[in-house]
Amino acid sequence: MERIYIKDLSEHIDKEVTIKGWIDVRRDQGKMIFFDFRDMSGKMQGVVLPNATEALAVGEKVRPEWVVEVKGKVNKRPDNAVQKDKLNGEIELEILEITVLNEAQTPAFDIEGDGKEINEEVRLRDRYIDLRRERMQKNIRNRHEITHFVRDFYKKEGFAEIETPNLTKATPEGARDYVVPSRLEQGKFYALPQSPQQYKQLLMTAGFEKYFQFARCFRDEDTRGDRQPEFTQIDMEMSFVEQEDVIAINEKMLIELVKTLYPEKQIQETPFPRITYKEAMEKYGSDRPDLRKDKNNPDELAFCWVIDFPMFEKTDSGEWTFTHNPFSSPQPAHILNLMNGEKIEDILASQYDIVLNGSEIGGGSIRSHKPEILTKVFETMGYATEKIKENFGHILKAFSSGTPPHGGIAFGFDRLVMLLQNEPNIREVIAFAKTGEGKDLMMDAPAEVGQKQLDELGIKILKDNK
Numbered sequence: 466m467e468r469i470y471i472k473d474l475s476e477h478i479d480k481e482v483t484i485k486g487w488i489d490v491r492r493d494q495g496k497m498i499f500f501d502f503r504d505m506s507g508k509m510q511g512v513v514l515p516n517a518t519e520a521l522a523v524g525e526k527v528r529p530e531w532v533v534e535v536k537g538k539v540n541k542r543p544d545n546a547v548q549k550d551k552l553n554g555e556i557e558l559e560i561l562e563i564t565v566l567n568e569a570q571t572p573a574f575d576i577e578g579d580g581k582e583i584n585e586e587v588r589l590r591d592r593y594i595d596l597r598r599e600r601m602q603k604n605i606r607n608r609h610e611i612t613h614f615v616r617d618f619y620k621k622e623g624f625a626e627i628e629t630p631n632l633t634k635a636t637p638e639g640a641r642d643y644v645v646p647s648r649l650e651q652g653k654f655y656a657l658p659q660s661p662q663q664y665k666q667l668l669m670t671a672g673f674e675k676y677f678q679f680a681r682c683f684r685d686e687d688t689r690g691d692r693q694p695e696f697t698q699i700d701m702e703m704s705f706v707e708q709e710d711v712i713a714i715n716e717k718m719l720i721e722l723v724k725t726l727y728p729e730k731q732i733q734e735t736p737f738p739r740i741t742y743k744e745a746m747e748k749y750g751s752d753r754p755d756l757r758k759d760k761n762n763p764d765e766l767a768f769c770w771v772i773d774f775p776m777f778e779k780t781d782s783g784e785w786t787f788t789h790n791p792f793s794s795p796q797p798a799h800i801l802n803l804m805n806g807e808k809i810e811d812i813l814a815s816q817y818d819i820v821l822n823g824s825e826i827g828g829g830s831i832r833s834h835k836p837e838i839l840t841k842v843f844e845t846m847g848y849a850t851e852k853i854k855e856n857f858g859h860i861l862k863a864f865s866s867g868t869p870p871h872g873g874i875a876f877g878f879d880r881l882v883m884l885l886q887n888e889p890n891i892r893e894v895i896a897f898a899k900t901g902e903g904k905d906l907m908m909d910a911p912a913e914v915g916q917k918q919l920d921e922l923g924i925k926i927l928k929d930n931k
């Protein structure tokens with residue numbers, strides 16, 4: 466018999482149906498056994514009546530989280546048993562036959578509640594069970610809805626989604642790279658991308674003009690609170706634009722996203738307020754100010770743009786380094802100072818960050834698309850000519866091959882979803898999250914590899930502590 470999804474059962478009153486799913490709850494009342502069944506579409510109650518002897522025998526041995534196929538008749542509940550506002554609250558399945566498709570050991574934790582009281586490491590170890598809970602199902606499914614919305618939005622605006630490599634070369638975004646050893650060229654390494662920054666700029670050179678991507682980024686940072694070694698960005702870039710154009714289209718995307726998928730939420734102010742870095746630091750002591758009027762209201766969204774960031778800051782050893790992104794251009798009025806090496810500390814970048822309720826959810830800039838300007842940025846940071854050539858020769862060459870003015874932005878997608886879902890950390894919106902220490906407890910990664918693999922890669926492990 467064709468399988469019916471649980472959410473559709475009320476269309477089958479007085480008919481015999483087959484459902485497939487998990488046993489959510491089992492209540493044995495001696496002569497009768499009550500069940501709640503669960504599939505991807507919802508839950509419903511079923512009962513084995515005393516006369517269904519075979520079903521009763523199976524019903525006695527099955528347990529929560531077992532996977533079953535159930536044949537039964539959809540009955541209307543008597544008036545006094547109707548639960549009005551509940552899915553399937555007006556019907557009940559009279560169970561005629563239960564077939565066990567898979568047994569389940571008793572889960573290590575409860576999946577009924579929101580799970581926040583359970584030790585997180587335990588949840589991450591058996592993540593496939595933790596993900597069954599309603600809250601996690603919602604988080605992951607809503608994440609999917611947001612993904613689709615964003616894809617549609619950019620596509621309608623004429624952007625092409627283009628994938629860029631994960632095996633690439635170290636880039637200077639500022640964090641430590643994850644490296645992957647090359648087998649064919651022993652002693653050489655790929656780096657996993659910290660972001661698709663250079664590739665997306667090269668796509669502008671390549672004439673795509675409007676690009677976006679859901680990009681996986683990898684940063685080997687000392688794990689602090691709410692960070693993951695790999696995370697997702699909504700990454701976009703466009704040609705022949707100024708700061709205003711990038712801000713406008715992305716603000717439109719965020720507003721439409723909230724209106725479409727989170728209509729219960731209120732955006733505190735549109736157009737989003739803009740605040741300079743200087744003002745933010747003076748007034749709020751932070752470059753990601755929380756502008757909410759009522760911080761207790763979970764449906765209040767206070768977006769703001771932070772602009773006019775300094776281009777350079779001093780390192781501990783007294784050299785200049787970029788504050789955000791070496792590929793950001795100084796603002797047009799400050800380019801002359803850069804080229805003349807004057808008032809470096811006063812040079813402002815055409816960099817913009819987007820902040821939501823006190824969290825930075827994205828950042829981007831108009832780029833230096835002229836090779837002499839980008840070269841000057843590297844020189845200002847004290848890079849020797851040889852180093853510039855070695856590390857950035859490819860992009861400087863591209864910028865001498867017909868590259869349009871361009872700029873873009875990247876959003877921290879996990880954080881955006883987290884805030885929209887009112888979750889306290891990004892692990893709650895990532896299906897298979899790692900711990901704060903960067904471990905995948907379910908797969909037990911990172912892990913050692915065999916000697917053969919090491920030999921092929923020409924790698925010898927030095928263990929000081931052995």
Ligand code: ASP
Binds near residue numbers: 661662790828873
């Ligand atoms: N690549 C930058 C980042 O990851 C974002 C951008 O400027 O587009 O922060």
